[in-house]
Amino acid sequence: MARPSRTEAVTWLLFSAGGMAAALVVPVLLLLFGVLFPLGVLAPPAYEHLLGVLRNPLVRIGLFMLCALALAHWAHRFRHSLGDLLRVRALNTPIAVLCYGAAVAGSVWAALVLFQ
Amino acid sequence: MTANPSPARLYRPPVSRLWWLRRRSYLLFVLRELSCVFVAWFVVFLLLMVDAVYAGNDSYQRFLDWSGRPWVLVLNIVALAFVLLHAVTWFNLAPKAMVVRMGGRRVAPRFVGAAHYAAWALVTVVLAWIVLGGS
Amino acid sequence: MPDTITMQVARYRPETDRAPTIQAYTVPLRAEWAVLDGLNYIKDQLDGTLSFRWSCRMGICGSCGMTVNGDPALTCGTFLADYAPGPVRVEPLTNFPVIRDLVVSIDDFMRKLPRVKPWLIRDGDSRIGAGELLQTPGQLDDFKQFSMCINCMLCYAACPVYAAEPDFLGPAAIALAQRYNLDSRDQGAHERLDLLASPEGVWACTYVGECSAACPKGVDPAGAIQRYKLTAATRTLREFLLPRAAR
Numbered sequence: 399m400a401r402p403s404r405t406e407a408v409t410w411l412l413f414s415a416g417g418m419a420a421a422l423v424v425p426v427l428l429l430l431f432g433v434l435f436p437l438g439v440l441a442p443p444a445y446e447h448l449l450g451v452l453r454n455p456l457v458r459i460g461l462f463m464l465c466a467l468a469l470a471h472w473a474h475r476f477r478h479s480l481g482d483l484l485r486v487r488a489l490n491t492p493i494a495v496l497c498y499g500a501a502v503a504g505s506v507w508a509a510l511v512l513f514q
Numbered sequence: 515m516t517a518n519p520s521p522a523r524l525y526r527p528p529v530s531r532l533w534w535l536r537r538r539s540y541l542l543f544v545l546r547e548l549s550c551v552f553v554a555w556f557v558v559f560l561l562l563m564v565d566a567v568y569a570g571n572d573s574y575q576r577f578l579d580w581s582g583r584p585w586v587l588v589l590n591i592v593a594l595a596f597v598l599l600h601a602v603t604w605f606n607l608a609p610k611a612m613v614v615r616m617g618g619r620r621v622a623p624r625f626v627g628a629a630h631y632a633a634w635a636l637v638t639v640v641l642a643w644i645v646l647g648g649s
Numbered sequence: 650m651p652d653t654i655t656m657q658v659a660r661y662r663p664e665t666d667r668a669p670t671i672q673a674y675t676v677p678l679r680a681e682w683a684v685l686d687g688l689n690y691i692k693d694q695l696d697g698t699l700s701f702r703w704s705c706r707m708g709i710c711g712s713c714g715m716t717v718n719g720d721p722a723l724t725c726g727t728f729l730a731d732y733a734p735g736p737v738r739v740e741p742l743t744n745f746p747v748i749r750d751l752v753v754s755i756d757d758f759m760r761k762l763p764r765v766k767p768w769l770i771r772d773g774d775s776r777i778g779a780g781e782l783l784q785t786p787g788q789l790d791d792f793k794q795f796s797m798c799i800n801c802m803l804c805y806a807a808c809p810v811y812a813a814e815p816d817f818l819g820p821a822a823i824a825l826a827q828r829y830n831l832d833s834r835d836q837g838a839h840e841r842l843d844l845l846a847s848p849e850g851v852w853a854c855t856y857v858g859e860c861s862a863a864c865p866k867g868v869d870p871a872g873a874i875q876r877y878k879l880t881a882a883t884r885t886l887r888e889f890l891l892p893r894a895a896r
Contacts, residue, residue: 403848
């Protein structure tokens with residue numbers, strides 16, 4: 399008898415929120431910090447300014463939400479992709495546990511870094 | 515003529531493990547899915563940077579130097595390409611997945627898509643302004 | 650345009666063959682001929698043993714779906730001239746077991762379709778005297794696209810998830826469930842939830858989108874599935890958090 403899956407409902411909602419957050423926020427931040435600043439195209443922000451921004455409680459909470467949701471997005475999508483590509487049924491549960499577990503661990507790390 | 519002939523042997527074609535290489539659209543799909551790995555990489559990169567900033571100016575400078583190393587730079591350029599792929603495919607698919615109603619009528623999908631891109635532009639400008647505000 | 654074109658047709662005779670083979674036939678290349686016309690020419694003039702399904706030959710019955718040059722297609726709406734100078738390869742529809750030659754078994758779909766309850770469900774019976782169920786053009790537009798499905802199964806042939814996971818309900822079945830969920834006259838959405846929100850329902854779909862690309866009637870089953878994911882998620886959680894209120 400088919401029953402609605404609560405875990406899929408939750409993981410999909412997190413995946414969706416994470417995908418939207420990542421799509422909106424990550425490109426510009428990665429462009430700046432990952433490419434333009436290291437290449438010297440733009441001057442990186444002064445230390446005091448960046449520290450000031452990152453000390454702001456709203457920024458900390460916002461970045462934590464971004465990290466947690468982005469990791470949830472990765473976990474859900476990666477788990478399904480691995481399943482589709484490998485197609486070994488016995489591996490499905492271990493893959494799911496590893497992926498969601500890693501997302502939780504990563505979120506804990508994010509909290510430790512951001513709220514130190 | 516028998517009344518109930520035995521069922522003929524059905525042929526079940528094998529499914530290739532390289533199914534995703536068969537069509538361009540499948541390949542694009544797999545690339546889109548793998549973009550999530552680079553989203554996760556960005557989270558790691560971001561947390562390393564935040565950690566470095568909280569630890570002081572010296573560690574912040576060391577982080578900037580490290581991010582200029584060739585392998586890190588190449589990784590981030592590749593990551594940026596994949597993250598852009600993620601964003602574009604996300605915003606293009608969003609209108610098909612949501613039906614928005616205003617004033618009792620359905621908003622045309624292209625306006626829903628345009629709204630997403632507009633939000634993306636706004637967020638980009640605001641974040642860039644915040645980050646660059648001090649330099 | 651040359652006079653003829655070669656059709657490479659998959660043959661499978663379960664009495665004698667272990668696996669399908671390809672047999673080549675040369676058929677006339679007429680500007681207005683579809684692949685189906687070529688197959689009928691083969692059966693009438695060249696090889697009466699070739700087996701394939703077809704009926705309306707105008708894209709409404711859904712019988713003639715096959716794989717043409719690797720793509721799922723309705724052979725009545727796919728034209729030989731578009732493949733000139735050829736050859737054109739015609740194989741049975743992907744992801745379905747082959748009964749004979751180009752004929753596949755769609756038993757799996759026939760079992761899944763009634764499970765989504767693709768009919769109007771009403772709370773209690775209405776008497777004839779109560780009159781018709783009224784619907785505005787706007788309400789019709791809400792579900793009309795999903796009612797265009799002709800059960801041709803091209804979407805199942807295109808779906809890589811169905812290829813790997815035969816338990817997956819599949820694009821057409823879910824689109825047809827949505828056709829009723831979104832119909833203002835229907836009151837049975839909660840009856841379809843259990844199956845649609847199960848792991849073999851919408852959650853197995855990873856939005857590849859190939860089903861909508863393959864659909865000859867513009868149904869967009871991928872869109873139907875994605876829309877239902879939000880419904881399924883919110884309803885599932887609401888029933889978990891507020892079991893009485895949700896009913």
